[in-house]
Amino acid sequence: MVYERSQGKRISNPTGRTKSQSVAVVGGSAAGLFAASLLARRGRAVSVFERIETLEPEERTLIVTHRMRGLLGRAAEGCIVNEIRRFELFTDGRAATIPLHHPDLIIERRTLIQGLAAEAQQAGARIELGRRFHSLHPNGKGLVLEVERCADGSREEIHADTIIGGDGAASRVARAAGWAPLETVPLVQAIVRLPKDMPPDTTRVWFIPQDTPYFYWLIPESPTHGALGVIGESGPETRRGLEQFLEKRGLEPLEFQGARIPVYKRWIPVRRQLGQSSVYLVGDAAAQVKVSTVGGTVTGFRGALGVTEAILNGGTSRELRSLRRELDLHLLLRRTLHDFQQPDYSRMVDLLNDAAKESLGEYSRDEAWKILWRVCLRQPRLLLLGLRGLLMRRRSLDAGQQSELS
Numbered sequence: 001m002v003y004e005r006s007q008g009k010r011i012s013n014p015t016g017r018t019k020s021q022s023v024a025v026v027g028g029s030a031a032g033l034f035a036a037s038l039l040a041r042r043g044r045a046v047s048v049f050e051r052i053e054t055l056e057p058e059e060r061t062l063i064v065t066h067r068m069r070g071l072l073g074r075a076a077e078g079c080i081v082n083e084i085r086r087f088e089l090f091t092d093g094r095a096a097t098i099p100l101h102h103p104d105l106i107i108e109r110r111t112l113i114q115g116l117a118a119e120a121q122q123a124g125a126r127i128e129l130g131r132r133f134h135s136l137h138p139n140g141k142g143l144v145l146e147v148e149r150c151a152d153g154s155r156e157e158i159h160a161d162t163i164i165g166g167d168g169a170a171s172r173v174a175r176a177a178g179w180a181p182l183e184t185v186p187l188v189q190a191i192v193r194l195p196k197d198m199p200p201d202t203t204r205v206w207f208i209p210q211d212t213p214y215f216y217w218l219i220p221e222s223p224t225h226g227a228l229g230v231i232g233e234s235g236p237e238t239r240r241g242l243e244q245f246l247e248k249r250g251l252e253p254l255e256f257q258g259a260r261i262p263v264y265k266r267w268i269p270v271r272r273q274l275g276q277s278s279v280y281l282v283g284d285a286a287a288q289v290k291v292s293t294v295g296g297t298v299t300g301f302r303g304a305l306g307v308t309e310a311i312l313n314g315g316t317s318r319e320l321r322s323l324r325r326e327l328d329l330h331l332l333l334r335r336t337l338h339d340f341q342q343p344d345y346s347r348m349v350d351l352l353n354d355a356a357k358e359s360l361g362e363y364s365r366d367e368a369w370k371i372l373w374r375v376c377l378r379q380p381r382l383l384l385l386g387l388r389g390l391l392m393r394r395r396s397l398d399a400g401q402q403s404e405l406s
């Protein structure tokens with residue numbers, strides 16, 4: 001370890017390698033560890049600072065598209081617990097089934113993070129557990145992070161030339177570097193025994209606009225158990241809504257999982273300059289979440305890949321440009337659906353003819369523009385319904401502004 005002294009405090013460059021290339025990643029979860037791994041593979045001296053004390057993050061059942069395999073390669077395999085071959089959509093007594101050409105993956109978050117941590121370490125990154133990031137400031141040579149050792153509360157100053165904030169929706173790195181706080185929504189899910197009529201390779205989705213502008217889902221993590229979840233607008237109401245939904249269907253919650261997810265409202269530039277150095281954000285810290293479904297795992301990996309490209313290529317990244325287009329398209333979809341009432345959902349399911357369902361299953365949610373283009377070609381009346389949704393959204397926003405002003 002290389003230590004320097006500055007203004008009476010101990011400064012460490014924990015990697016001890018060329019300081020001009022050192023990167024400190026705050027947050028040892030999905031996006032942060034993936035960025036650490038990619039940079040370490042390209043020869044950067046990388047240290048990851050994670051506040052939890054052991055590499056045992058909370059367990060969570062997640063559904064992602066097959067795109068994750070392409071991004072992570074080998075690191076993806078260990079965490080896959082199931083594959084999904086069809087979606088069933090329900091609303092107001094109606095149903096539609098969408099077979100998937102490429103199965104979705106059900107993954108377990110803890111195993112995913114442990115696999116990514118092992119890859120990052122093999123590539124040469126150091127993972128410092130039990131370290132909570134506090135603040136940062138530029139000095140003449142780069143950036144200085146103040147980090148607390150969670151075990152005894154002592155503080156340490158770390159020198160790095162570049163910082164990546166992968167510290168989630170309430171990112172402290174983002175606040176310290178001057179980004180505005182993100183709006184978040186609660187996501188709650190319960191682990192349940194699967195209903196008897198439910199095949200383990202099928203995900204169910206219910207649109208119930210009187211409960212949530214989003215939807216309920218049930219994703220099987222094994223032949224017997226699954227995660228039933230909902231996104232809401234206020235925490236306690238979302239949990240109550242989920243409990244009522246479970247009760248109506250006679251499902252007993254065995255365990256609850258939940259946290260707040262950032263809402264993507266517009267592209268957040270991922271880089272800020274402090275002094276001569278750069279601070280970047282990845283994953284939830286930069287709201288890299290598909291706001292149509294509130295899935296942030298694959299988009300967070302893409303954000304990490306993009307930031308890595310930007311660091312290695314002197315600021316440019318095709319991946320970030322393409323991620324921005326993708327997230328903007330999901331924002332358009334969310335705006336279209338957000339004020340849908342029951343008759344709109346009923347009509348949407350009625351309009352899903354075989355050709356439209358085929359297109360929905362052909363591409364993944366991480367290729368939204370391909371889905372939209374094909375579906376609209378095959379069922380143009382869905383486009384009209386979508387435009388109506390956008391118009392309703394405009395009206396309700398205008399009404400909101402009126403009442404705020406009056």
Ligand SMILES: Cc1cc2nc3c(=O)[nH]c(=O)nc-3n(C[C@H](O)[C@H](O)[C@H](O)COP(=O)(O)OP(=O)(O)OC[C@H]3O[C@@H](n4cnc5c(N)ncnc54)[C@H](O)[C@@H]3O)c2cc1C
Pocket residue numbers: 026027028029030031032049050051052057060061062063064131132133134166167168169172187188189257258259260261282283284285289294295296297298300
């Ligand atoms: C219940 C639930 C279900 C979900 N389901 C899905 C799904 O099915 N599909 C999907 O794609 N997405 C899903 N998501 C969203 C997805 O989990 C997130 O978008 C993704 O995990 C974000 O990863 P991240 O690495 O950006 O941030 P996080 O996973 O939030 O990690 C942030 C890390 O930073 C650390 N940290 C925070 N502050 C500090 C600090 N000051 N110092 C040091 N370390 C710090 C934290 O301990 C944590 O390890 C779900 C989320 C929840 C809550």
